Amino acid sequence: xxxxxHLHNRAAFGVSVVASNLKTGKELFKxxxxxxxxxxxxxxxxxxxxxxxxxxxDRKKIFQKSRKQVLELNVAWLQQMTDPxxxxxEKMTFFWHDHxxxxxxxxxxxxxxxxxxRKHALGSFKNLLMAVSKxxxxxxxxxxxxxxxxxxxxxxxxxVMELFTLGRGNYTEEDIKNAARAFTGWASxxxxxxxxxxxxxxxxxxxxxxxxxGNFSGEEIIDMLLDDPQTxxxxxxxxxxxxxxxxxxxxxxxxxLAKDFYNSxxxxxxxxxxxxxxxxxxxxxxxxxxxxxxxxxxxxxxxHTAGRFQDELSPLFIQRTLSQVLFYPPNVGGWxxxxxxxxxxxxxxxxxxxxxxxxxxxxxIQAKDDGDVNNLINQPRKSTVTFSVNWSLLANRFASGGSExxxxxxxxxxxxxxxxxDNKTMISRFAxxxxxxxxxxxxxxxxxxxxxxYQLN
Amino acid sequence: MSTRRDFLRQSALATAGTMLIPGFLKAFDGNTLLPDHxxxxxxxxxxxxxxxxxxxxxxxxxxxxxxPKLAINSATVxxxxxxxGFHPALSKLNRLYxxxxxxxxxxxxxxxxxxxxxxxxxxxxxxxxxDEYWQTGWLGRYLDSQCNHCSTGHQAIEIxxxxxxxxxxxxxxxxxxxxxxxxxxxxxxxxxQQLSMQQEHDEPMVSYLYKSxxxxxxxxxxxxxxxxxxxxxxxxxxxEFANRLKTIAQLINSGIDTRVYYASLSGFDTHVNQxxxxxxxxxxxxxxxxxxxxxxxxxxxxxxxxxxxxxxFGRRVVQNASGGTDHGTANNLLLINKSLKQRGFINETxxxxxxxxxxxxxxxxxxxxxxxxxxxxxxxxxxxxxxxxFSRLGFV
Numbered sequence: 001x002x003x004x005x006h007l008h009n010r011a012a013f014g015v016s017v018v019a020s021n022l023k024t025g026k027e028l029f030k031x032x033x034x035x036x037x038x039x040x041x042x043x044x045x046x047x048x049x050x051x052x053x054x055x056x057x058d059r060k061k062i063f064q065k066s067r068k069q070v071l072e073l074n075v076a077w078l079q080q081m082t083d084p085x086x087x088x089x090e091k092m093t094f095f096w097h098d099h100x101x102x103x104x105x106x107x108x109x110x111x112x113x114x115x116x117x118r119k120h121a122l123g124s125f126k127n128l129l130m131a132v133s134k135x136x137x138x139x140x141x142x143x144x145x146x147x148x149x150x151x152x153x154x155x156x157x158x159x160v161m162e163l164f165t166l167g168r169g170n171y172t173e174e175d176i177k178n179a180a181r182a183f184t185g186w187a188s189x190x191x192x193x194x195x196x197x198x199x200x201x202x203x204x205x206x207x208x209x210x211x212x213x214g215n216f217s218g219e220e221i222i223d224m225l226l227d228d229p230q231t232x233x234x235x236x237x238x239x240x241x242x243x244x245x246x247x248x249x250x251x252x253x254x255x256x257l258a259k260d261f262y263n264s265x266x267x268x269x270x271x272x273x274x275x276x277x278x279x280x281x282x283x284x285x286x287x288x289x290x291x292x293x294x295x296x297x298x299x300x301x302x303x304h305t306a307g308r309f310q311d312e313l314s315p316l317f318i319q320r321t322l323s324q325v326l327f328y329p330p331n332v333g334g335w336x337x338x339x340x341x342x343x344x345x346x347x348x349x350x351x352x353x354x355x356x357x358x359x360x361x362x363x364x365i366q367a368k369d370d371g372d373v374n375n376l377i378n379q380p381r382k383s384t385v386t387f388s389v390n391w392s393l394l395a396n397r398f399a400s401g402g403s404e405x406x407x408x409x410x411x412x413x414x415x416x417x418x419x420x421x422d423n424k425t426m427i428s429r430f431a432x433x434x435x436x437x438x439x440x441x442x443x444x445x446x447x448x449x450x451x452x453x454y455q456l457n
Numbered sequence: 458m459s460t461r462r463d464f465l466r467q468s469a470l471a472t473a474g475t476m477l478i479p480g481f482l483k484a485f486d487g488n489t490l491l492p493d494h495x496x497x498x499x500x501x502x503x504x505x506x507x508x509x510x511x512x513x514x515x516x517x518x519x520x521x522x523x524x525p526k527l528a529i530n531s532a533t534v535x536x537x538x539x540x541x542g543f544h545p546a547l548s549k550l551n552r553l554y555x556x557x558x559x560x561x562x563x564x565x566x567x568x569x570x571x572x573x574x575x576x577x578x579x580x581x582x583x584x585x586x587x588d589e590y591w592q593t594g595w596l597g598r599y600l601d602s603q604c605n606h607c608s609t610g611h612q613a614i615e616i617x618x619x620x621x622x623x624x625x626x627x628x629x630x631x632x633x634x635x636x637x638x639x640x641x642x643x644x645x646x647x648x649x650q651q652l653s654m655q656q657e658h659d660e661p662m663v664s665y666l667y668k669s670x671x672x673x674x675x676x677x678x679x680x681x682x683x684x685x686x687x688x689x690x691x692x693x694x695x696x697e698f699a700n701r702l703k704t705i706a707q708l709i710n711s712g713i714d715t716r717v718y719y720a721s722l723s724g725f726d727t728h729v730n731q732x733x734x735x736x737x738x739x740x741x742x743x744x745x746x747x748x749x750x751x752x753x754x755x756x757x758x759x760x761x762x763x764x765x766x767x768x769x770f771g772r773r774v775v776q777n778a779s780g781g782t783d784h785g786t787a788n789n790l791l792l793i794n795k796s797l798k799q800r801g802f803i804n805e806t807x808x809x810x811x812x813x814x815x816x817x818x819x820x821x822x823x824x825x826x827x828x829x830x831x832x833x834x835x836x837x838x839x840x841x842x843x844x845x846x847f848s849r850l851g852f853v
Contacts, residue, residue: 056778155588223490247661284470344672345619351644369503371574373504417660422655426648452670
C-alpha cells in the first residue's frame, strides 16, 4: 500500500498538521518547478580591496556582521524547509548541502553556494557538480586558491574524487596529482564573489588522468569523472542510503537505478521519481526505521505541530546541542548518519526535546563551544527555548472523538510504527490528566513525540 | 573482582524496585573492559592555547623581540629550567613540576598543520592525517577495541552535556555526563524509567533505540550511586572547570570502573587583548588541576591516573596588532602523573629561529603520545586503534 506519510518523511521534512490531504508522489514532483532562493544577504558585503583601507575596528565589525548573517541564513533556511510549496526541492538541497559540505565565514558566499545547489538540486548532476566545483566558497574551503602551477595544492582535486564523484578507492594518487594540475588557476574574485580562471597560474601542460593523456583542463577532468559509471554508482548508493535505507541495501535495485541514472545523463529528478514512485519504496522494511537527523527532528516537530520558534537563538541552540548546525558541517565529509547520531546524551536530549518545546520544561543543557571566539554560534551558552503552538487548532483536528480514538489518531499521525501496549497505557494516563481537550491533546502530542519511535521516520 | 552481572544486580538492589534490569542486559556476563586501575584523564584547552606564554622561553631574545607587548617579563616568570619557566599564574603547576609530577613535551603537532579550529580539533580528536576525514575518535576506537559487545557507555566519560568526537567509536561510544545527579534525576522521570524497561520490538532500529536508552539509564544509575561514595576533603576553586575535575575525582575516588575521562576548558582563542584573559584561564586551569591532584593523592589514586592536557594548536609566535595572537601550529602538551618515567621538560625547547611562515615547526607527532598512552598506559593495541605505526615515547 502506498503510504504518503512515508513519502513525505523521506522526500520532504515530514507531514504538516495543517495539510488537509497529502500530496502523492506525482503531485510532489509536479510542484518542484518552484524554486525559492534564500535572500537574506543582499550583496557581497566583503569588498576586499576596500577592506584594506578600513581600520581594524571597522573590519572586525564587517566580519561580525557577516558571521551573524550566516546564522540568519541558517534560521531562514530552517523555516523554508517547512514550506510545503518547495518541500521536495528543500530536502534535496539539504542532501546536497551535506554531500557538498562547505564552511565559509562570508555570508554572501554561503548563501550563493546554497542557492546554486538549490537551483540544480533536482536538475542534472553534471550541472550541479560543475557549478559547485566552480563555486567561490567551495574553492576557498578546499584551498584551490592556493593551487598554482608552481605549487600545486591537491586538496580540491582529492575531495572532488573522493567525496563528490568516485568515492575512495576508485582513483590513484597519480590521478589526484594530475587532476590538481588541471584545476590550477580555478579561483574566485573576492570583489564580485564570482568564479575566475587565472590563466597565469594554470598548468596547461600534458597530464595523464585515468589512463588517458592530454592537456586537460579542469572542466575536462570533471567531464571524465562523469563519464565513469562509478560516479553514478557512488551517487546512487549515497542517495539510497539517505532516502531509502542505510541498513538494508538491495544491490540489484541500486545497480539498476545507477545504470538508469547514468544513461539519463545524470538526471536527478528522474532518479528520485523512480525511487519515490516505485512499489518497493513503500515496503515495510523501509518504513519508520531511519533515524532522523537533528534538523529533520526539528523541522518534523514544527510541521507536526504547526509550531513556531519565537526567537532565533532557540533553533540554533538545539542544532548545536544535537551537533547539526546548518552551514557548519563538521568537516568536508559532511554529517554523520543513522546510529552515529545516537549516544547517551544526544538520545536523552532528543527524548526530552518535546517536553522542552511543547510544555516549556526547563533545561540547563550547555551546548559545546567549538573554541572559536569569533564564532557567534558559541555565544548563547545557555538558552531558554521559546516555541509556540496553537493547541486549540490541533484539538479541533484530533479531539473530535472519544479519548481512545483521539489518542489512536495522534499516534497514527506522529509515529510510523505503532508503539507498545504499555506505552499506550502510560500515555493515555498522562493525557487524561489534562483538564480540558486542548490540554489533553498537548499532553498526548508531547508524550508520543517523547517515544524512541518518534526518532524514526 | 566484580563482574558486570554483579554490578547490575548490585545497582538494582541499590535502587530497589525503581529500576528493573532489562532482559537483554542480564544476558551479558563479563565482556566489559578488563578491570585495571590505570586511568587516563584528558583535558582539552579549546581555542588554541598560547603555549609560548604558558611555558615561557624566558632567556630567548627572539621571544621578547617578537612579542614586545605580550611577552611575560622574565623577572616574573616562574623559572623552572635553564631556558623555560611558567607563567606567573601557574604557580600551582610549578609546584607539580618541582615535585616531579609534570612532564612537558614541546613542539607537538602534525604534518601539514591546519589553522582552523574545527578542522585542527577534528584531527586531534580522530588522530587522522590532516588530509583525511575520519568519523570516529581515537578514544572511541579504544573503546571499540576493548569492549566488544559490552553494553554500557560509562567506560569513558566526558564531563559535559554533549559527547565530543574523541569519544565516539564505530560501535562503542563514551558517555557525556556533566553532573551525575542531574542526569540521574532527568532519567528518573517516569517516562524514561518505563521506556527503559522495554526491549523487544519487531523493528531492529526501534530495539536499538530502546536498548540505548536502557543502557543510559543503567549507566546513569550506576554512576550516580557510585559517585557519592567518596567524600572530598579538598576545597576546589569556584569555577565550572574545577567542578568538572572535582566530578572526575569523585568518580575515580569512588572506585567506578571507568578508564577514560575527558574535560574541556574553553576561551583560549585570544586574538584580542590576550594578557588578562589568558592569565585568568591559566589561573583557572592551574588551580583546578592542583586541587584535583591533591584530591587524588589523598585517596591514594594519583599513581594510577595520567592527566594529559592539549590544545588544538598553539599560536603565532609574533603578536598581532590587537594585543593578542593568531592561530599557530605546534604547541606544548602537558602530562601529569605521580611516577612519570620522563619528567620536567622532556624534549628540546621551541626553536624560534626556524619557523614555518611564522609558526613553530613540530618535532613530535601528537599521535606518538596517543600511541604511548594507549599502549603503555591503557594496555591497548595502539597501532590498530590509530591505524598507523607511531613511535612510542619514554614517559610511561
